Each structure stands twice: as C-alpha cells, then as structure tokens.
Amino acid sequence: MIYVALPKGRLGEKVYNLLSSVGYSCKEYNDANRKLIFKDEENGVAYFWVKPSDVAIYVSQGTADIGVVGKDILEETSPDLYELLDLNIGKCSMCVAAKADFYDDYSKPLKVATKFTNCAKRYFDSIGRETEIIKLNGSIELAPILGMSDVIFDIVETGTTLKHNNLVVLEKVFPISTRLVANKAQYKFKKELILSLCEKLKGVIKL
Ligand code: PRP
Numbered sequence: 178m179i180y181v182a183l184p185k186g187r188l189g190e191k192v193y194n195l196l197s198s199v200g201y202s203c204k205e206y207n208d209a210n211r212k213l214i215f216k217d218e219e220n221g222v223a224y225f226w227v228k229p230s231d232v233a234i235y236v237s238q239g240t241a242d243i244g245v246v247g248k249d250i251l252e253e254t255s256p257d258l259y260e261l262l263d264l265n266i267g268k269c270s271m272c273v274a275a276k277a278d279f280y281d282d283y284s285k286p287l288k289v290a291t292k293f294t295n296c297a298k299r300y301f302d303s304i305g306r307e308t309e310i311i312k313l314n315g316s317i318e319l320a321p322i323l324g325m326s327d328v329i330f331d332i333v334e335t336g337t338t339l340k341h342n343n344l345v346v347l348e349k350v351f352p353i354s355t356r357l358v359a360n361k362a363q364y365k366f367k368k369e370l371i372l373s374l375c376e377k378l379k380g381v382i383k384l
Contacts, residue, residue, distance in 0.1 A: 178221050179370055182241035184229035188267050188355060192245045193224065195264070199377035221370075233258065233358065242363040243371060248353045249332060253293045259359045262375050265382050267355035269334035271296060273348040276321050279328065290320030291330040300330070300350050318342045 181196070183189035190208055197203070203217040203224060216223040227235055229247070233256040236244040247267055251260065271293065281287065286307040291297045294312050301308045311326055318338055320326040332353065333339060333346060357378065359371055 178218075178223060179243065179367065179374065180223050180225070180241045182225050182227050182232045182235040182244035184232050184245060185226045186229065188229070189226060189245070191266055192264065192355070195378060195381055196222075196374075198381055199374070201374070236358050236360050239360045239363055241360070242367055243357060243359045243374070245355055246358050247355055248351070249293065249296070251356060251358070252296050252351065254295075256358075257361065259361055259364055260356050261359055261371070262357040262378060262382075264355045264357060264378070265384055267353070269332050269353045271330070271350045271353060272333045272346045273300075273328050273330055273350060274318075274321075274333065274339055274344045274346050275328040277343060277345050279321075279347070281327070287328060288326040289328055289330050290317050290326035292317060293330060296350075297330040318344055 183192055193206065201220055201222040203215040203220070203222060205217070206215045206224070213226045214223065225235060225241055230250055232244040232246045233250055233254055235241040237256045237258045245264065249271060286309045287301065288309050288311060289297050289301065290311045290313050292313060292315070294310050297310055298308070311320065313320060317329045317331045320329060321344065322342055328347065329344070339345065357375065364371055
C-alpha cells in the first residue's frame with residue numbers, strides 16, 4: 178500500500194489524474210465528494226486530501242509516504258524529505274514586484290510584504306539589501322498600493338493580479354513547479370514501489 182498526500186484543489190486533481198493514468202486509480206474517487214481519504218486495496222493506494230501548505234508536513238511526519246508540493250513551499254519551509262521528481266505542472270515564479278514608479282531609497286531598509294518570509298530574507302540577504310519583512314497571509318498585492326510596503330515578494334503565475342493592481346515585476350527570483358516528494362524512512366522501506374511509480378510518472382509527465 179502506498180499513502181499519498183495530495184493538495185486539495187485543481188492541482189491535486191491534476192496529480193490524481195496523472196497517478197490514476199499509471200495504475201493508481203481509486204474506485205471510490207469522486208472529485209465532487211468532500212471525503213478526505215480514498216483507498217483502493219486492489220491498486221494498493223490511499224489518497225489523503227490535505228491543505229496544500231500541509232502536504233510536506235504529512236510526508237515528513239511519515240503519515241503519507243509520498244506527496245506533491247510546490248517548490249515555493251519546499252524553499253520556504255525546508256522540510257526533511259526527499260524531492261524525487263519535477264512534475265512540470267503548477268508552474269509560476271517567485272518575484273519581487275512594486276508599483277511602476279517605485280524608486281529604491283537605499284538610505285532606508287526596504288519594506289517587503291510577503292507570505293514567504295524565509296525565502297524573502299534569504300534573497301535580500303544574498304544581494305546585501307537591508308529589509309523590514311512584513312508577514313502577510315494573502316492579498317499581498319495590497320501592501321504597496323496602500324503604502325504599507327515598498328515591494329512584495331510573491332508568486333506570479335499569469336501576471337493578472339499584478340496587472341489589475343498596477344504593479345510590475347522587478348526581479349524573477351526563482352522558478353516554481355510541483356514536485357513529488359517522499360518521506361525519508363518510508364522511501365527506504367518502499368523503495369521499489371516508489372521508484373516504479375516515479376518511472377511510470379516520467380512516462381506521462383509533459384515536458
Ligand atoms: C497567488 C499569489 C498572487 C496570485 C498570482 O495568490 O499570491 O496573488 O496568486 O497569480 P496570477 O499571476 O495568475 O494573478 P492566491 O490566489 O493564492 O491568493 P492569496 O492572495 O490568498 O495568496
């Protein structure tokens with residue numbers, strides 16, 4: 178049996194479809210259902226639907242053997258697990274963005290609004306820019322518009338949210354995509370099963 182933590186939502190459904198297409202389907206799976214666990218004894222798989230930011234926790238705790246996590250969360254939380262495969266979906270970028278007329282005043286710390294405080298700190302430290310990091314939980318784009326921050330450090334996918342709020346990208350910091358991850362101990366116990374699943378997935382990943 179392999180236990181899989183999937184992020185609730187569209188991305189998780191995409192990943193379920195990928196896994197299902199390589200033999201890990203669940204007879205009782207139904208995307209309209211709000212059930213959080215689906216098991217298929219015959220195909221030897223159980224799925225847990227968890228909050229996207231919690232997938233790495235279920236996997237590092239060993240409750241799930243494998244899971245699917247965005248590179249943004251891996252970079253931010255540095256969980257103790259193996260990153261096995263880039264699924265080449267959920268693609269976006271971590272960016273610094275600001276109002277179009279932003280001018281950096283180096284005499285003051287740069288006020289940065291973000292959900293990703295560790296990544297932001299690491300990035301601005303690496304370029305030697307002093308910052309004041311303001312942790313927000315969503316609608317990050319509001320902060321520079323209301324004058325609470327100078328810039329934002331956030332995910333840009335289509336660019337629509339920035340555009341609708343008159344913000345522009347100043348710097349693309351790193352690319353993001355969805356990764357297959359595994360618990361370290363379970364990887365040892367179930368190595369053959371997990372590696373065979375990876376090989377099958379490689380055959381259906383769109384590059
Ligand atoms: C994310 C991100 C941006 C937006 C980018 O927010 O924080 O706000 O998506 O996508 P776009 O470039 O396609 O417009 P999310 O939808 O997760 O909501 P949040 O504001 O609650 O973080």
